[in-house]
Amino acid sequence: MERRDFAKKALLGAAGASVLGGCADDNSSASGSGAANVQPNKQVRWKLASSFSRSLDTIYGAAEVLSDRLASLTDGNFQIRTYPGGELVPPLEVLGSVQNGTVEMGHSASYYFIGKNPALAFDCTVPFGLTARQYRAWMYYGGGLELMRDLFSDFNILNLPGGNTGAQMGGWFNVEVNSLADMNGLKMRIPGLGGQVMTEMGVNTQVLPSGEIYPSLERGAIDAAEWVGPYDDEKLGFHEVAQYYYYPGWWEPGPALTFYVNRDAYDRLPTQYQEALKTAAAEADMRMLAQYDHKNPAALDRLLDKGTTLRRFPDEVMTEAQTVTQQLLEDNAANNKQYRKIYEAYKSAREDAYRWFGTAEMGYADFAFPRMGENAPDSA
Numbered sequence: 001m002e003r004r005d006f007a008k009k010a011l012l013g014a015a016g017a018s019v020l021g022g023c024a025d026d027n028s029s030a031s032g033s034g035a036a037n038v039q040p041n042k043q044v045r046w047k048l049a050s051s052f053s054r055s056l057d058t059i060y061g062a063a064e065v066l067s068d069r070l071a072s073l074t075d076g077n078f079q080i081r082t083y084p085g086g087e088l089v090p091p092l093e094v095l096g097s098v099q100n101g102t103v104e105m106g107h108s109a110s111y112y113f114i115g116k117n118p119a120l121a122f123d124c125t126v127p128f129g130l131t132a133r134q135y136r137a138w139m140y141y142g143g144g145l146e147l148m149r150d151l152f153s154d155f156n157i158l159n160l161p162g163g164n165t166g167a168q169m170g171g172w173f174n175v176e177v178n179s180l181a182d183m184n185g186l187k188m189r190i191p192g193l194g195g196q197v198m199t200e201m202g203v204n205t206q207v208l209p210s211g212e213i214y215p216s217l218e219r220g221a222i223d224a225a226e227w228v229g230p231y232d233d234e235k236l237g238f239h240e241v242a243q244y245y246y247y248p249g250w251w252e253p254g255p256a257l258t259f260y261v262n263r264d265a266y267d268r269l270p271t272q273y274q275e276a277l278k279t280a281a282a283e284a285d286m287r288m289l290a291q292y293d294h295k296n297p298a299a300l301d302r303l304l305d306k307g308t309t310l311r312r313f314p315d316e317v318m319t320e321a322q323t324v325t326q327q328l329l330e331d332n333a334a335n336n337k338q339y340r341k342i343y344e345a346y347k348s349a350r351e352d353a354y355r356w357f358g359t360a361e362m363g364y365a366d367f368a369f370p371r372m373g374e375n376a377p378d379s380a
Helices: 003-015 033-038 061-073 091-099 118-123 132-141 144-153 192-200 210-218 230-236 263-267 271-305 315-335 337-357 360-368
Strands: 044-050 078-083 105-108 157-164 171-173 187-189 204-206 244-247 256-262 309-312
Touching (some): 091 105, 118 144, 132 157, 157 271, 192 204, 256 263
Antiparallel strands (some): 105 256, 171 244
16 A cells, blocks of 8 residues: 555544535534544635745745645645745745735744744844754653644644754855954844854844845845855855855754644644644654755755855854844843743753764764865855
8 A cells, every 4th residue: 555545544534434525615514623623625725925035945845745744644624825035925924924814824934033023033043042952852742732832822723843944154255254353344144043153243134035045145235145044045145146055044053834724714723634734744844854954965065066155154253243132042041931931941952962973973973074164165
C-alpha cells in the first residue's frame, strides 16, 4: 500500500460509510464537537495569506506544501488557496488579517509583529538564541509550543510550526565593516529584536518586505540589508547592488516560520480535518529546512563566482551585539510578566542545548568543517 493511500485511510477510515456524501459547505459550517465528528467529507475552502513573494519558492513554498498535502489527505475536500505577500494582504499585516478573520490562515515570521507583543520574537528567533534543531527540540519537547499557544490565544490564533531557514547570513553591505565604529550611521533593513540591537549599536534600521529591498539598496536608500541566505539572496539579486556579503547572521541563528490559524475557523473543522491540517503543517515545517540546507551551498558558490566578497563580522561587533542583546532581553523580561515567563523557559532550554551541542556538534564541526572565510576567493 502506498504511503498516501495509507495516510488517507488512517485519517478518514473511522468516519464510516454512513457519512459518505456528507454536506458540502464553506468554512461557515456549524460548530461543536458533534458536528466536528460527523462531517469528515464536507467541503472546506480556506484562504492563506503569506508574507513572502511567490518567487521565493522555498519559504513561500511551505504554504504550497501544506496546501497540497492537506488536499491529498482529505481527498480534495479540504483545500487552501495560498496568496503571496501583497496579493491579498500586505506582507506585514498577515497576523492581523488572521486575527480578525479576513483570511483563515497566514504564514509569516512572528518577529515582524513584535510591536503587538515583544514576546512574539520567541516564536521566531532572538539574537544569539537557539539554532533550528535546538528550537525544534524546545518547541516540541521542551514546552515551547504550549507557551506560544498561550501567547497566540490573545490573538484568537492557533499557531503551527511552519518551517525554518537554519542559521542565516549577516546580509549585504555597500560598505566594509572593519570595526564597531563602522556600524554607526548605517542604514539597514533588518527586522525583529536584531533590528533593536542594531539600533542600540548606532544603525538606522527599518523593516521592508522582500520586494522593496533591491530597489532600496540600488538607489542608496539603505546601505545594507539582510534577508535569509545564499539561495534566496541570489534570487532577489542582492549581489547585483551590494558588494560585501557578511556572516554570520547572529540575530537569526535558527529563525522559525509559523502558520497562523484563525481559532474560530479551526474550531468549526471536523476533527479529522484538524488532524490533517496539523499533519500537513508538520511536513511543510520539516521540508523547508531540508530544502535550504540542500540549496544554499551551491548558491553560495555561484555568488562567489560572480564576484561577491565574503566577510565575517569582526569579533568586536559580535561581542557588542551579544552584550546589547542580553540587556534588551533582561529589560523586556523585567517589564512584562508574560515575556518573563517565556524568556526564562527559553533561556533554560538554550543553556542546556548549548552545553550539549557545544560538546558533540561543535567538537566535530571545529575539526571537520572547512573554514569558508579562509578559503573563499576574495574573503577576509
